[in-house]
Amino acid sequence: MAVTFDAASRPDMSAFLRRTDDGQTRLDLLVTGARCAGCIAKIEREMARLPGVISARLNLSTGRLALGLENVSVDPGRIIAALERLGYPATPYDPGAALAQRDQEGRRLILALAVAGFGAMNAMMFSVPIWAGLFDQELGPATRSMMMWMSAAVGAPCAIFAGMTFFRSAWRSLRAGRANMDVPISVGVILTLAISFSETILNGRDAYFDAAVSLLFLLLIGRWLDHVLRAKARSAAGDLLALQAPVACVVDGAGRERSIPLSDVQPGDVLRVRPGDRIPVDATLEDGEALLDNSLLTGESAPERVRPGQLCRAGAVNTSGLLTLRAHARSEDSTLAAIARLVDAGAQSRSRYVRLADRAAALYVPVVHAAALATFAGGWALGLDPREALIRAVAVLIVTCPCALGLAVPAVQVVASARLFRRGVLVKSGAALERLAEIDHVVFDKTGVLTEGRPVLVGASPTIIAMAGPLARASSHPMARAVARAAGEGPLATDVVEHAGLGIEGLINGRRARLGRAGFVGVPTLRSGETELWFGFEGDPQVRLQFSDVLRPDAAETVAALKARGITIEILSGDQVGAVKAVAGTAGVAAWRAGLMPEEKSEAIDRLAAEGRKVLMIGDGLNDAAALARAHAAIAPGTALAASQNAADLVLTGDALMAVVEAIDVARSARRRALENFGFAALYNLVAAPAAMLGLVNPFVAALAMSGSSLVVTLNALRVRSRR
Amino acid sequence: MNIIFLLAPFSVVLGLMAVGAFVWTLRASQYEDIRGAAERILIDDDDHPDAPETGEAPGR
Numbered sequence: 140m141a142v143t144f145d146a147a148s149r150p151d152m153s154a155f156l157r158r159t160d161d162g163q164t165r166l167d168l169l170v171t172g173a174r175c176a177g178c179i180a181k182i183e184r185e186m187a188r189l190p191g192v193i194s195a196r197l198n199l200s201t202g203r204l205a206l207g208l209e210n211v212s213v214d215p216g217r218i219i220a221a222l223e224r225l226g227y228p229a230t231p232y233d234p235g236a237a238l239a240q241r242d243q244e245g246r247r248l249i250l251a252l253a254v255a256g257f258g259a260m261n262a263m264m265f266s267v268p269i270w271a272g273l274f275d276q277e278l279g280p281a282t283r284s285m286m287m288w289m290s291a292a293v294g295a296p297c298a299i300f301a302g303m304t305f306f307r308s309a310w311r312s313l314r315a316g317r318a319n320m321d322v323p324i325s326v327g328v329i330l331t332l333a334i335s336f337s338e339t340i341l342n343g344r345d346a347y348f349d350a351a352v353s354l355l356f357l358l359l360i361g362r363w364l365d366h367v368l369r370a371k372a373r374s375a376a377g378d379l380l381a382l383q384a385p386v387a388c389v390v391d392g393a394g395r396e397r398s399i400p401l402s403d404v405q406p407g408d409v410l411r412v413r414p415g416d417r418i419p420v421d422a423t424l425e426d427g428e429a430l431l432d433n434s435l436l437t438g439e440s441a442p443e444r445v446r447p448g449q450l451c452r453a454g455a456v457n458t459s460g461l462l463t464l465r466a467h468a469r470s471e472d473s474t475l476a477a478i479a480r481l482v483d484a485g486a487q488s489r490s491r492y493v494r495l496a497d498r499a500a501a502l503y504v505p506v507v508h509a510a511a512l513a514t515f516a517g518g519w520a521l522g523l524d525p526r527e528a529l530i531r532a533v534a535v536l537i538v539t540c541p542c543a544l545g546l547a548v549p550a551v552q553v554v555a556s557a558r559l560f561r562r563g564v565l566v567k568s569g570a571a572l573e574r575l576a577e578i579d580h581v582v583f584d585k586t587g588v589l590t591e592g593r594p595v596l597v598g599a600s601p602t603i604i605a606m607a608g609p610l611a612r613a614s615s616h617p618m619a620r621a622v623a624r625a626a627g628e629g630p631l632a633t634d635v636v637e638h639a640g641l642g643i644e645g646l647i648n649g650r651r652a653r654l655g656r657a658g659f660v661g662v663p664t665l666r667s668g669e670t671e672l673w674f675g676f677e678g679d680p681q682v683r684l685q686f687s688d689v690l691r692p693d694a695a696e697t698v699a700a701l702k703a704r705g706i707t708i709e710i711l712s713g714d715q716v717g718a719v720k721a722v723a724g725t726a727g728v729a730a731w732r733a734g735l736m737p738e739e740k741s742e743a744i745d746r747l748a749a750e751g752r753k754v755l756m757i758g759d760g761l762n763d764a765a766a767l768a769r770a771h772a773a774i775a776p777g778t779a780l781a782a783s784q785n786a787a788d789l790v791l792t793g794d795a796l797m798a799v800v801e802a803i804d805v806a807r808s809a810r811r812r813a814l815e816n817f818g819f820a821a822l823y824n825l826v827a828a829p830a831a832m833l834g835l836v837n838p839f840v841a842a843l844a845m846s847g848s849s850l851v852v853t854l855n856a857l858r859v860r861s862r863r
Numbered sequence: 864m865n866i867i868f869l870l871a872p873f874s875v876v877l878g879l880m881a882v883g884a885f886v887w888t889l890r891a892s893q894y895e896d897i898r899g900a901a902e903r904i905l906i907d908d909d910d911h912p913d914a915p916e917t918g919e920a921p922g923r
Binding site: 175176179180197198199200201246249250253254257260261264265282289293 | 864871874875878879881882885886889895896897898899902903904905906907
């Protein structure tokens with residue numbers, strides 16, 4: 140790889156340099172492989188030593204390296220090459236996407252959380268003397284009244300500020316004619332504040348300022364956990380996509396190569412695509428002959444031969460030499476984008492899924508509000524003072540506070556997705572985990588999911604592999620790379636020349652050798668398959684190297700594990716019958732269909748859904764994207780195309796397929812914990828609500844009950860982490 | 864008991880200062896890279912005068 144990717148041959152990437160307002164030039168890179176203090180020190184020190192680099196700062200959590208440069212004439216290509224020499228592959232980060240990452244909502248939430256925390260602690264401080272008064276400690280009426288006023292002065296503004304998140308959401312939901320969980324929260328908080336104020340003014344018995352703020356504090360923790368989960372998954376998913384095809388290499392009039400962001404490619408631009416890279420936009424081939432790997436687009440494992448003037452679709456991988464193409468469409472109008480729109484349509488249908496917490500809220504809201512109303516009306520009717528009846532009704536609203544409900548699901552999901560993240564599974568949202576827990580049928584795509592999705596050398600003797608190794612290491616062609624992988628580390632051939640679409644030629648120990656298509660190596664053969672390479676020294680007999688797309692090592696194990704969990708399995712593939720049948724046989728899957736078009740796949744998913752099955756779709760290709768979006772839950776491997784990763788709920792960042800089984804296990808365990816939490820919250824309310832109706836609840840009991848129930852729910856959530 | 868008129872507001876002011884400090888750390892983006900901050904403490908400081916390779920470090 141060193142031969143094809145050194146600094147000299149790297150295209151110009153100055154499109155990624157950014158001028159900041161204070162006149163500095165900045166470059167953002169996404170660095171993979173940095174793990175520890177040593178990596179930080181090494182990268183930052185070496186970067187600062189490069190000429191033109193003023194500052195370097197690596198964010199270890201996100202893997203982003205921010206560089207300050209002297210001026211715009213510094214070549215990013217050299218910086219990336221230097222990083223690669225250190226052992227950290229890097230990609231320029233799209234400045235537009237980086238700016239979009241600014242996390243406004245997270246900041247607002249954490250500020251509200253801080254204010255609520257302050258309010259809860261300080262309002263409580265003034266409540267403690269009042270509670271002491273409840274237990275017959277000495278407290279004069281004037282001191283008591285002062286404490287209540289102080290509590291109001293601190294608690295009320297904090298509650299109003301911290302509650303804005305809930306008030307706004309409740310208002311939006313009410314205007315849309317629905318009641319979400321934020322409606323009872325807002326009603327409860329506002330009523331509590333109003334009653335507490337009137338009690339304070341009238342020198343009454345109970346003021347609940349501390350309860351209102353600590354209720355908001357606990358709820359905000361749940362909100363914030365939920366937000367962190369989504370934000371983390373979003374940025375990690377963004378990173379995966381940024382690593383894929385952020386740039387296109389354009390040749391300008393003077394014949395100079397420049398890398399530009401994908402979105403800047405215009406129809407008519409001349410593009411250059413290196414071996415092993417993806418075609419960035421739909422384009423026609425200018426000259427030569429191309430061999431394109433369409434496996435992600437159509438699921439077909441054999442490469443397609445394209446002649447000059449023919450169309451190359453965006454997303455296909457160039458498996459031949461250097462290609463020159465003329466852009467046919469902009470990025471948004473390319474095949475990739477068309478499929479992405481199909482995916483959007485599917486994702487909308489999925490957004491109709493009602494989350495567990497919202498289902499609980501739908502039950503909870505009417506019951507609690509009816510109970511509070513009944514307390515007020517019943518108490519008044521039974522001869523209670525209307526003021527006393529109102530206080531009891533508010534007490535019902537406070538003690539049945541949904542903070543346990545608000546924490547019940549997010550706490551479990553954060554713990555579950557952190558556990559999955561460590562195992563190489565990226566969970567994109569909490570709802571994804573809930574849907575994954577319900578599935579009873581798995582649909583696999585074949586290429587790239589059950590199989591490796593890349594050619595692997597089969598049946599070659601070690602001597603031949605060792606002989607061809609030096610030449611294979613010098614090429615980035617997928618088949619040559621397969622040979623290089625089989626050969627392991629070793630010497631490189633010298634004087635290497637790569638002939639586009641034909642093969643590679645070079646000197647091994649002074650002898651001329653060729654690796655490539657049959658005709659190129661000099662084999663007189665009638666037909667040359669697309670899944671073979673020939674190798675030979677000049678004058679020696681040539682040998683054939685056969686390749687095939689092999690099953691992932693843990694595919695059969697994964698299928699068996701899924702069956703053991705009572706899940707039915709099916710393969711839907713766009714590949715030919717023979718290839719699918721072989722894979723299905725080895726993996727142990729009885730139900731399979733081959734030669735499917737993308738629409739047929741998504742129709743198959745719809746049919747299963749109509750039968751009442753909850754389908755998990757696992758696929759990586761563009762031909763799967765629509766099916767991924769329509770399925771009840773979807774998983775895409777990290778090697779999948781952007782569109783498929785967008786359509787999926789979970790992305791596997793590692794290589795192991797067994798992670799799917801683990802994801803299902805964790806999702807099911809998370810669902811059990813969440814339901815247990817709901818059960819606990821219901822039980823608690825069954826005890827607390829009647830107590831409040833009978834007037835047994837005072838502010839002290841309310842504060843204890845509220846934090847106690849939240850604590851129990853959170854501790855139960857932590858059990859997901861330790862469960863094997 | 865009059866001391867309470869001093870202590871109670873004082874404690875609220877202390878609390879407000881804590882919130883202010885937290886907001887400041889938030890604005891100073893101290894939570895952007897929690898893992899990195901934990902690891903950075905382990906980096907040996909080569910800018911120390913006794914360290915062998917100091918030649919280029921002050922230049923930046």
